[in-house]
Structure formats: structure tokens, C-alpha cells
Amino acid sequence: MEKEEKNKIIRSVLYPALFVGLLWIVNFLQFIFNLDFIRFGLYPRAYSGLLGIITSPLIHSSFSHLFSNSIPLLFLGAITFYFYRPIAFSVFFWVYLMSGIWLWAAGRDAYHVGASGLVYGFVTFLFFSGIFRKERSLLVLSMLVTFLYGSLVWGIFPIQPQISWESHLLGSLAGIITAYYFRKEGPQAKKIEWNEEEDDNGEWRIEQEENPANRFPPE
Numbered sequence: 754m755e756k757e758e759k760n761k762i763i764r765s766v767l768y769p770a771l772f773v774g775l776l777w778i779v780n781f782l783q784f785i786f787n788l789d790f791i792r793f794g795l796y797p798r799a800y801s802g803l804l805g806i807i808t809s810p811l812i813h814s815s816f817s818h819l820f821s822n823s824i825p826l827l828f829l830g831a832i833t834f835y836f837y838r839p840i841a842f843s844v845f846f847w848v849y850l851m852s853g854i855w856l857w858a859a860g861r862d863a864y865h866v867g868a869s870g871l872v873y874g875f876v877t878f879l880f881f882s883g884i885f886r887k888e889r890s891l892l893v894l895s896m897l898v899t900f901l902y903g904s905l906v907w908g909i910f911p912i913q914p915q916i917s918w919e920s921h922l923l924g925s926l927a928g929i930i931t932a933y934y935f936r937k938e939g940p941q942a943k944k945i946e947w948n949e950e951e952d953d954n955g956e957w958r959i960e961q962e963e964n965p966a967n968r969f970p971p972e
Contacts, residue, residue, distance in 0.1 A: 769830025779811045797860035806853035810868040822868045829875035837939045848874035851927040865917045870924030876902045877928030885936040
């Protein structure tokens with residue numbers, strides 16, 4: 754059992770680590786060869802900016818910008834893959850795609866870069882998934898995410914003009930939508946069923962059973 758749990762943890766960390774590793778490779782290439790990848794960012798409502806829907810989360814303006822996104826991406830990504838493994842890839846894909854498309858349609862006229870929209874998407878997905886599913890351990894996880902990243906809520910307001918608050922807001926919205934859409938997939942709240950049966954003495958007994966359909970899916 755310990756080996757299975759260890760393998761589960763390793764797999765949960767692996768995929769976020771690979772994505773964060775890709776972000777660092779892109780940034781190192783930009784630094785080593787003195788390149789400027791900002792032009793590959795997302796520029797709203799421009800045909801040339803459509804490519805940025807895919808590329809903008811991979812590009813960062815500085816190493817400090819990259820580092821500030823790397824830690825939460827690793828942590829929140831690992832939690833998502835650990836608790837929601839059956840739907841984790843779908844969640845990542847839809848948060849990535851929806852937030853990018855919406856930002857292209859509604860963002861300010863400027864180049865938007867960075868993976869902070871994904872961070873906000875993971876935060877809201879984890880928070881609202883626990884609420885929508887009403888599962889005890891997932892609700893505890895929601896509270897933990899709120900405790901650690903609740904201050905991020907200020908990032909969705911246009912307080913600092915140099916920050917793409919639109920990507921934060923739209924990433925958060927994408928996380929909420931995916932949490933609701935996938936609320937019936939993955940781990941579910943345990944439900945109790947009561948079966949009444951008559952035993953050999955003519956007395957009724959009540960058996961408590963857990964509905965197998967609502968157990969956490971096996972790894």
C-alpha cells in the first residue's frame with residue numbers, strides 16, 4: 754500500500770513538474786540567446802495575437818515573474834492530479850484554452866504573457882470543486898487552498914496596471930466553470946444506503962452500505 758501511495762504521489766508531481774520545466778526552458782532560451790519572446794504573447798483582437806492563446810502562458814517577462822508562478826503551479830497542479838487524477842488533464846486543457854480565448858477577446862490592447870491565469874484557474878477549481886461535490890476531505894482541501902492563496906483575490910481587480918488582471922479574472926472564471934462541469938466526475942461524496950432485511954427470527958435488521966459508485970475511483 755505504501756508503494757502504491759508513493760507511486761501516486763510521484764505521478765501527481767510529475768506532470769506539473771514537466772510543464773514548469775518547459776516554462777524554465779523557454780525562459781532560459783530567451784535569456785541565453787538574448788531573445789525577446791514577448792512578441793509571441795497574446796495580443797487581444799489581433800490575428801497575430803491568436804498564437805498567444807497557446808504560447809503566452811509559456812513566456813515570462815523575467816525570472817522573478819517565472820518563479821512567482823512556478824511554485825503555485827507545482828503545488829496546485831500536484832494537488833489537482835492527486836485528488837482529481839481522472840479529470841486533471843481535462844481541467845488543465847480547458848482552463849488553458851478558455852482563459853486564453855477569453856483574454857484574446859476581452860483583454861486590454863497590450864501583450865499579455867505569463868502562466869498566472871492558470872494559477873488562478875487551479876485555485877478556483879480546487880476551491881469550488883470541494884463545494885460543488887460536498888465531500889468532506891475535498892472541502893478541507895478547499896479551505897486549505899483559501900488559507901494559502903486567498904490573498905490572490907486582489908489580483909482580479911485593476912489595481913496594478915502593469916499586471917494582466919484580466920488573465921487572473923478570466924482564469925478564475927474558467928476554473929469555476931470546469932469545477933461545475935466536472936462536478937459529477939472524479940471523487941464524489943460518500944452516500945449511505947440503508948437496506949432493510951428480515952432475518953431468520955422474523956425480525957427486521959438494517960444494514961448500512963456505502964454506494965460503490967460514489968467511492969473515489971481507483972488509481
